[in-house]
Amino acid sequence: MLLNPALMYAATWMFVLLLYALRLSDLLDPLQPLTVLLVVGTSLSFILGWMIESVPNFGRLATAKINLNVLGAIINSAGVGRRLKAIWITFGLGVFFEVVYFNGAPGLGLVGIGSQIAYTDFGIPGFHGLVNSLFYACCAVTFARRLLGASNKTFLLVMASIGYPIFVMSRQVLISLLLQYLLIYFSIRRPSPRIFGRAAIVFIATFLFFGYLGDIRSGRDHIINLAAPTFEYPDWLPSAFIWIYIYFSTPLNNVNYNIDIAPNYFPLETAGSFIPSFARESFLNAVGASRQWNLVTQSFNVGSLLQSFLIDFGVSGAIIFTLLCGVAFSALRRRSATSPAAFFAVIVLLHGIALSFFANLLFHLVFIFEIVTITWLMGGRRH
Numbered sequence: 355m356l357l358n359p360a361l362m363y364a365a366t367w368m369f370v371l372l373l374y375a376l377r378l379s380d381l382l383d384p385l386q387p388l389t390v391l392l393v394v395g396t397s398l399s400f401i402l403g404w405m406i407e408s409v410p411n412f413g414r415l416a417t418a419k420i421n422l423n424v425l426g427a428i429i430n431s432a433g434v435g436r437r438l439k440a441i442w443i444t445f446g447l448g449v450f451f452e453v454v455y456f457n458g459a460p461g462l463g464l465v466g467i468g469s470q471i472a473y474t475d476f477g478i479p480g481f482h483g484l485v486n487s488l489f490y491a492c493c494a495v496t497f498a499r500r501l502l503g504a505s506n507k508t509f510l511l512v513m514a515s516i517g518y519p520i521f522v523m524s525r526q527v528l529i530s531l532l533l534q535y536l537l538i539y540f541s542i543r544r545p546s547p548r549i550f551g552r553a554a555i556v557f558i559a560t561f562l563f564f565g566y567l568g569d570i571r572s573g574r575d576h577i578i579n580l581a582a583p584t585f586e587y588p589d590w591l592p593s594a595f596i597w598i599y600i601y602f603s604t605p606l607n608n609v610n611y612n613i614d615i616a617p618n619y620f621p622l623e624t625a626g627s628f629i630p631s632f633a634r635e636s637f638l639n640a641v642g643a644s645r646q647w648n649l650v651t652q653s654f655n656v657g658s659l660l661q662s663f664l665i666d667f668g669v670s671g672a673i674i675f676t677l678l679c680g681v682a683f684s685a686l687r688r689r690s691a692t693s694p695a696a697f698f699a700v701i702v703l704l705h706g707i708a709l710s711f712f713a714n715l716l717f718h719l720v721f722i723f724e725i726v727t728i729t730w731l732m733g734g735r736r737h
Contacts, residue, residue: 400676497538
């Protein structure tokens with residue numbers, strides 16, 4: 355069910371709202387009624403849009419069922435394979451160009467090769483986003499081909515999937531990639547309860563391991579004091595638990611703090627995400643977009659999709675906009691049953707919705723270009 359954009363949105367934001375309501379940190383302000391209306395209203399509106407889309411289709415709701423025979427024949431075709439190889443090469447050349455330009459890379463600097471470069475300083479604005487788009491597109495299509503039996507280059511895919519995020523020292527790249535893999539896997543395969551159980555055990559074990567490692571490296575007490583838990587923090591629990599809770603909750607905390615902001619009444623903030631980073635601020639200033647966004651705590655400045663909605667449309671406008679998203683995304687979900695381009699577009703959109711509590715990745719230039727790249731991959735001759 356979570357492979358449905360409307361249900362994914364509702365589940366994500368209702369879960370965030372539930373976590374917030376627990377008030378496990380003193381950083382969280384009491385919820386404003388308008389904030390609850392924004393979360394619940396946009397969730398119900400998204401679902402209503404899904405239902406409205408079914409009306410011209412005789413009431414048949416768009417589902418996540420896909421025709422693997424049709425999609426597999428196209429995704430596994432020789433033409434797609436050739437274009438995929440060309441994009442892998444283009445991606446490699448792009449990475450090489452940036453390494454030459456910066457005389458190194460963050461990951462290389464850690465092992466003493468080239469200049470010492472912080473991950474925030476690496477990458478040519480605009481161009482680096484394009485390189486990341488090619489990386490996501492190549493990995494997503496290669497992974498799908500692997501699941502559908504056309505590719506046996508598992509080792510190379512694993513090396514690329516882990517190696518590039520380490521190379522650029524980007525957790526966001528790794529998280530986005532792994533989430534897209536997960537969504538593709540659940541779309542093509544139907545895991546058993548045993549698989550879910552094993553995955554949960556692996557996730558908990560990994561979480562605890564990296565949590566304890568983070569405590570050793572960064573200092574447990576500092577992180578816990580910054581997060582200001584409202585309960586006595588157990589000695590056996592790594593600080594990563596409260597840190598993850600903070601990352602889920604503080605974006606909504608900032609929305610709650612700015613709930614009465616005067617909106618643009620036009621998608622200027624959302625449109626800004628389509629502008630390359632080097633020109634984004636100039637664009638927003640030129641069109642007079644509202645930038646009066648205050649933070650509850652300066653240490654936690656993570657944005658969210660609701661931040662963009664609130665700045666652009668206000669509460670009522672956001673509810674109307676998500677209704678339109680529900681209709682459009684459901685139509686794309688329906689088309690994805692037999693269209694590989696639509697299938698991958700839905701994967702990218704689902705990924706953006708699932709991470710919408712953390713950032714506005716739903717309308718982000720990098721992921722829009724990933725969709726464009728995959729659409730080109732799936733087009734043209736297939737033999």
